[in-house]
Amino acid sequence: MNVTRRELIRTLSGLPVAAAAAAGTPSTPVSEEPAHTKVMESSRAGSPVIALPDKASFSFEGTHLNAAYTHPLGTHARAAFARYIEGHARDSGRAWPHDNPRDQAVGLFAELIGAQPADVAVVPSTLEGENLVAASLGLGPSAGVITDPFHYDASLLLYGELHKRGMPLAVVAPRGDRIDYADLEAAITPHTRLIAISLVASNTGYLHDLKRICEVAHARGALVYADVIQAVGAIPFDVKASGVDFCCAGTYKWLMGEFGTAFLYVRPDRLPQLKRIQVGWRQILNYQPHFAPLDSPDPRAGDYQLGTTTAQLFEVSTPNWSGLAVAVGALNYIRDIGVERIARYRAPLLRRLQDELPRHGFTALTPTDSHAAHLAYLRQGAGQRFQRALRDEKIFVSLYENRIRISVSIYNDMDDIEKLIRVLKT
Numbered sequence: 001m002n003v004t005r006r007e008l009i010r011t012l013s014g015l016p017v018a019a020a021a022a023a024g025t026p027s028t029p030v031s032e033e034p035a036h037t038k039v040m041e042s043s044r045a046g047s048p049v050i051a052l053p054d055k056a057s058f059s060f061e062g063t064h065l066n067a068a069y070t071h072p073l074g075t076h077a078r079a080a081f082a083r084y085i086e087g088h089a090r091d092s093g094r095a096w097p098h099d100n101p102r103d104q105a106v107g108l109f110a111e112l113i114g115a116q117p118a119d120v121a122v123v124p125s126t127l128e129g130e131n132l133v134a135a136s137l138g139l140g141p142s143a144g145v146i147t148d149p150f151h152y153d154a155s156l157l158l159y160g161e162l163h164k165r166g167m168p169l170a171v172v173a174p175r176g177d178r179i180d181y182a183d184l185e186a187a188i189t190p191h192t193r194l195i196a197i198s199l200v201a202s203n204t205g206y207l208h209d210l211k212r213i214c215e216v217a218h219a220r221g222a223l224v225y226a227d228v229i230q231a232v233g234a235i236p237f238d239v240k241a242s243g244v245d246f247c248c249a250g251t252y253k254w255l256m257g258e259f260g261t262a263f264l265y266v267r268p269d270r271l272p273q274l275k276r277i278q279v280g281w282r283q284i285l286n287y288q289p290h291f292a293p294l295d296s297p298d299p300r301a302g303d304y305q306l307g308t309t310t311a312q313l314f315e316v317s318t319p320n321w322s323g324l325a326v327a328v329g330a331l332n333y334i335r336d337i338g339v340e341r342i343a344r345y346r347a348p349l350l351r352r353l354q355d356e357l358p359r360h361g362f363t364a365l366t367p368t369d370s371h372a373a374h375l376a377y378l379r380q381g382a383g384q385r386f387q388r389a390l391r392d393e394k395i396f397v398s399l400y401e402n403r404i405r406i407s408v409s410i411y412n413d414m415d416d417i418e419k420l421i422r423v424l425k426t
């Protein structure tokens, strides 16, 4: 994206942008377990014990510290995909609308976020989910949005475009490395319809207090959308505990799945406030055609009703069945490890980076109390300085002109971290 975040915020809101700075006192976000010891503990009774780090389930080359960009597929997901493809090739008579992996994938995702499966729809991507919510709420001149610069770039553009068409928009400036919720509350007006944020910021790893945002928003009659693609699968997250109204996540990051598949959650009591945006066969109930010679005659093309569940409002037609099959494999794997254990496992690896990198000219953008699975640092000229060495060492991170983002997952160990530190010390 060519527009810098700072320029974007100025353009969108005219609000001053507080400098993003390293801040906070050191704290241990979650209880830690030593990264180099094999942990033999299972998250749920009867499930297979998966030792961490689990390098055996992944077959990529090099050192992958970039899951906030894309998580590598593991053997569990690949096996699910292989079974799916084999089935597609062999079973030419399959009744796809009834015989598909959708419900299993949705069930596993719903369990992960503490939702009912009925409250989840399958959509093509995170941004499509957010666009659908925006359209469905009728955002416009009398239904505005509050967001912040930690939200995903393309989401800020979505609201920026709606703002050009007259929708009120406030982009709350951070104070240091975080949002002050008093600022957010002060930005709410009678025209605020939605507060839209990323639960974990892709750019800095800032973790919002979603419960607090929902309390502030709901007390003033506004609703809350959370982009959770950098959170679900990486940190424990429960829709009911947070009170969030809408959230969406694609599967290709911390859900360890494929592209083109995402899950959109809608708080069930909000459904009556949403209008249908698109129409397709997944929404139709009791269809009676009238066009063919043996159909009952009627001047209309057909009789039908449209369903009103979350899925029947937001799912349109044939989804990415293979992406859903992969999601089943990946979500079962995540369930067998347990998200709390995933977070505990990586904590000492992140802590080592947090201790070491500031000594070598890296300024932390990630608040030290964030539970996110990635860390971001400012370093003037980082891109030019480290690109070649990282490539030569086959170390994959997100590297920008003046920033670096490092993500840690369950296949990483302390050797990976030390290898990266050696390169970044030079």
Ligand SMILES: Cc1ncc(COP(=O)(O)O)c(C=O)c1O
Residues within 6 Å of the ligand: 068, 069, 124, 125, 126, 127, 128, 151, 152, 198, 200, 201, 202, 227, 229, 230, 249, 250, 262
């Ligand atoms: C916070 C956040 N939201 C959304 C996206 C894009 O997700 P999708 O491609 O599923 O729309 C990303 C990708 O990096 C992201 O980090």
